[in-house]
Every structure is written in C-alpha cells, then in structure tokens.
Amino acid sequence: MRPFFCACFWMIALVLYPLAAQAALIRDAEIENTLRLYAEPVFKAAGVTPSSVEIFIVNDDSLNAFVAGGANMFIHTGLILATDTPDMLIGVMAHETGHIAGGHLAQGTEKLKGAQIGSILTFVLGAAVAAASRKPEGAAAVIAGDQSSIARNFFAFTRANEEAADQSALNSLDALNISAGGFLKLFGLLQRNERLHSNNPDPYLLTHPLSRSRIEHVRNHIDTSPIPEGQYPKKFDILHKRMLAKLYGFLQTPEQTMLKYPAGDKSLPARMARAIAYYKMPDLERSLKEMDSLIAEHKDDAFLHELKGQILFENAKPAEALSSYQTAAKLLPSAPLILTDLAKVELEQADKNHVGSAIAHLEKSIRLDKHNGQSWRLLAIAYGKAGNKGMAALALSEQAMLRNDPDTALRQIETALSSLKPSTSAYQQALDLKAQAIELKRETEEQSSPF
Numbered sequence: 001m002r003p004f005f006c007a008c009f010w011m012i013a014l015v016l017y018p019l020a021a022q023a024a025l026i027r028d029a030e031i032e033n034t035l036r037l038y039a040e041p042v043f044k045a046a047g048v049t050p051s052s053v054e055i056f057i058v059n060d061d062s063l064n065a066f067v068a069g070g071a072n073m074f075i076h077t078g079l080i081l082a083t084d085t086p087d088m089l090i091g092v093m094a095h096e097t098g099h100i101a102g103g104h105l106a107q108g109t110e111k112l113k114g115a116q117i118g119s120i121l122t123f124v125l126g127a128a129v130a131a132a133s134r135k136p137e138g139a140a141a142v143i144a145g146d147q148s149s150i151a152r153n154f155f156a157f158t159r160a161n162e163e164a165a166d167q168s169a170l171n172s173l174d175a176l177n178i179s180a181g182g183f184l185k186l187f188g189l190l191q192r193n194e195r196l197h198s199n200n201p202d203p204y205l206l207t208h209p210l211s212r213s214r215i216e217h218v219r220n221h222i223d224t225s226p227i228p229e230g231q232y233p234k235k236f237d238i239l240h241k242r243m244l245a246k247l248y249g250f251l252q253t254p255e256q257t258m259l260k261y262p263a264g265d266k267s268l269p270a271r272m273a274r275a276i277a278y279y280k281m282p283d284l285e286r287s288l289k290e291m292d293s294l295i296a297e298h299k300d301d302a303f304l305h306e307l308k309g310q311i312l313f314e315n316a317k318p319a320e321a322l323s324s325y326q327t328a329a330k331l332l333p334s335a336p337l338i339l340t341d342l343a344k345v346e347l348e349q350a351d352k353n354h355v356g357s358a359i360a361h362l363e364k365s366i367r368l369d370k371h372n373g374q375s376w377r378l379l380a381i382a383y384g385k386a387g388n389k390g391m392a393a394l395a396l397s398e399q400a401m402l403r404n405d406p407d408t409a410l411r412q413i414e415t416a417l418s419s420l421k422p423s424t425s426a427y428q429q430a431l432d433l434k435a436q437a438i439e440l441k442r443e444t445e446e447q448s449s450p451f
Contacts, residue, residue, distance in 0.1 A: 004050075025056055025057065032337070033335070037057060037239065038086060042090065042097050045171075046098065052417060053100065055075065057075055057080075058074050063079045077251060079092065084185075085237070087178060088393075090183075098164060098167070098172075102161065102165065107145070177231065179222065179225070179231040180222050187214070201227075240364070241269040242272060245270060249277055249280075250280075254278070261274055271294055284315050301331075306328040308324045322346065325345050336365040336366075339368070340365045340372060343361040359379065359382045359383065362378055364387050390415070391420075393416040394430055401433065406440040413433055
C-alpha cells in the first residue's frame with residue numbers, strides 16, 4: 001500500500017491519500033461497491049437521489065461517520081472494522097442520510113458546496129483536533145483563518161436535527177424491512193467507547209455525542225416493530241466479511257492479519273486477507289498462490305482479478321499485471337477505478353501501442369467519475385506520450401481545478417488554447433474551463449482578503 005502525497009483520489013486497489021496529519025482517504029473499487037450496495041436502497045427510502053451522494057472512506061481508527069459539504073458522506077475505517085454485521089453499518093448510513101434528506105448542512109456551509117473533497121476533510125479534521133484538545137491552536141497546522149469557522153459549522157447540529165436524523169434512519173430501515181437492531185448495536189458500541197474515553201471524548205462520533213435517551217428511543221422502536229430483530233439482507237454478509245478482511249489486511253501488519261485470519265480458516269475473506277499479508281511481507285510466491293487458488297474457484301470475480309493485478313504491478317511486474325486488469329475491466333466495464341488502474345498499467349508497458357487503449361479507458365473512467373484527479377493526470381501523461389500537447393494541457397488544467405488551483409489551471413489552459421483547433425469541442429471545453437478558473441481565482445482572492 002503506497003502513500004500518494006496529493007489531494008486527488010486514485011488508487012490501485014487499496015491506496016491511501018494523506019490529506020492532513022490525522023487521516024487520509026482510501027479508494028478501493030470493491031469496498032466502494034459494497035458501501036454503495038448498502039447505501040443506495042437507504043437513499044431511495046429517504047427520498048435522496050443516489051447519484052447525488054458521494055461516499056468517502058477515511059483512514060482513521062476512530063468510530064466516526066459524518067456528512068459535509070452538501071451530500072458527501074465520510075465513513076471512518078475504524079467504524080467499518082468495528083461492525084460485525086452489515087446492518088450495523090447500514091444503520092449509520094441511514095442516520096447520515098437523514099441529515100442529507102433533512103438539509104441539516106444547508107446553513108453555514110454554503111462556501112464548501114463546491115470545494116474539493118480534500119479541503120472539506122481538512123476542515124473537518126482541523127475542527128476535530130481543536131475540539132478534542134480544547135485548544136484551538138492545535139488545529140492551526142490543519143486549518144487557517146475563516147476556514148475554521150466553516151469547519152465548526154459542520155457540527156453545529158441541534159438536538160432536533162439529531163433526533164430527526166435518528167427518526168429518518170428508523171423510517172428508512174422500516175421501509176426496507178430491515179431491523180434497527182444493528183443500529184442499536186452500533187449505538188451501544190459507541191456508548192462503550194465514550195465511557196472508555198470519558199476524559200477526552202471524541203465529539204464527532206456519528207457527527208454527534210450520544211445520549212441514553214436516544215438509545216432508549218431506538219430500543220423502544222425495535223420492541224414495537226413487527227420486523228424481527230436481526231433481519232437484514234443476508235446476501236450482504238459475504239460482502240461485509242470481504243470488506244473487513246481487505247481493510248484489515250491492508251491496514252494492519254502481516255503478523256496481525258495472520259493472527260486474525262490463521263491458515264486453518266479456509267473462507268474466501270480469510271484467504272484474501274492472507275494473500276494481502278503475504279504480499280506485504282513481501283512473499284510474492286505465497287501471495288500469488290493464494291490468489292490463483294481463489295480465482296480458480298471464482299473465475300468471474302472482477303475484484304479478485306483486480307487484487308492479483310495490484311500484487312503483480314506493485315512487485316514490478318506490469319506485463320503480468322496487465323492481463324489481470326484486463327479481465328477485471330471486462331467483467332466490470334463500468335467500474336471507473338478499475339478502468340483507471342488498467343490505464344495506469346497500460347502506460348507502464350514496454351509496448352507503446354497500449355497508449356491509445358489507455359486514453360480510451362481513461363476517457364471512459366472520467367465520464368463515469370469526473371472528480372478523480374489522478375485519472376486526469378494519467379490522461380495528461382497518455383496524451384503526452386501520444387504527442388498531443390493540447391489535450392495533455394487540457395487534462396492537467398482539469399486536474400488543477402479539482403485541486404482548487406486556478407493559477408495552474410489558467411497556465412495549462414493557455415497552453416491548450418495555443419495548441420487546439422478553435423473549431424473543436426476540446427477548444428470550447430478549454431474556454432469554458434478558463435471562465436471557471438477565472439471565477440475560482442476571484443472567489444479565492446475574496447476569501448483570503450482581510451477586508
């Protein structure tokens with residue numbers, strides 16, 4: 001697992017993106033797919049358009065989840081790993097969806113609606129540092145100026161909003177015929193965590209402090225509900241176990257992973273976790289043996305092929321990794337992260353004939369997820385290798401805009417305009433982007449002005 005010191009979001013399988021001293025974002029096609037499968041029915045039940053909500057995974061071991069900047073849902077790895085069953089996490093996501101559906105973030109966060117996710121997370125983390133230490137200066141390295149007041153607004157929820165989000169979660173679970181028992185178990189877990197850290201409680205547990213009355217409210221709902229306690233879609237069980245195994249394998253040491261998933265455990269999730277542990281040791285031979293065994297049993301599992309591709313690629317075997325990623329992309333042709341991964345590997349091939357294919361895969365990935373800055377960067381590299389200076393500059397300007405860097409964007413746009421033909425759609429795209437960059441630069445200057 002390699003760190004990338006940038007504010008964009010891309011990875012080969014599970015990779016960390018440090019955005020502040022306290023945490024990083026994680027992107028992984030399989031884990032994101034699982035979280036979407038959990039969340040989309042909840043979004044629909046709450047009257048929220050699923051495509052309007054972005055879900056992000058924060059690499060932090062605290063039991064935390066929050067929404068920020070409009071319809072962005074952040075879930076900590078610590079919370080995911082603490083859940084034994086899918087319904088615990090579904091309950092949390094239903095609560096956070098209640099905040100989105102209720103418009104609880106509308107006031108005081110207008111400036112962040114169009115902000116880069118990295119900036120949002122930085123604001124939130126900075127506010128958490130200040131609140132947890134009760135020393136606002138502790139957040140100085142993370143947030144500055146009026147940004148800290150914006151961040152604090154994220155968590156200025158009233159008791160009424162919290163109660164409304166809880167009730168919204170219960171209504172959504174009822175509509176989906178899912179018991180609130182998992183939601184209650186999660187509350188109990190958070191309450192125990194609060195007691196363990198009573199001298200320095202985390203004020204951002206589930207975006208709010210817990211209270212006994214709220215736990216009692218959920219318990220009363222369960223007692224009067226016709227839905228049997230423990231009822232949820234059991235098809236999610238294997239997905240949940242795989243998600244936990246993958247996160248544990250990448251985030252913990254190989255020794256810890258082998259203790260949790262010993263050789264005697266022949267389940268698919270355990271074998272995945274051990275393959276990751278062997279890869280991290282590094283013991284490539286044992287890792288590939290485990291992966292080949294899994295793939296032989298599950299030939300149509302795109303995420304297994306993707307994981308094998310990562311293991312090969314990060315062991316300096318791009319030629320061998322290519323076929324794994326090609327298979328993964330064939331099985332899941334509309335998975336943007338897999339398409340970006342495939343293009344990354346194609347650009348590392350000795351045969352330059354793969355450049356055209358990499359461009360096609362990146363363009364498709366961007367159509368599916370235009371907010372992935374690393375896809376734009378790779379597209380710039382691909383166009384550069386193809387000798388298309390104008391399109392390379394245009395891609396870099398798109399990446400700069402995602403980083404909220406209008407100065408770099410404007411420089412790249414001028415390069416693009418000088419190289420592209422005025423009659424093309426790319427030229428018009430550059431002109432539109434120039435107008436956006438000029439506006440962003442004006443807004444940035446206004447926000448930084450002391451007057």
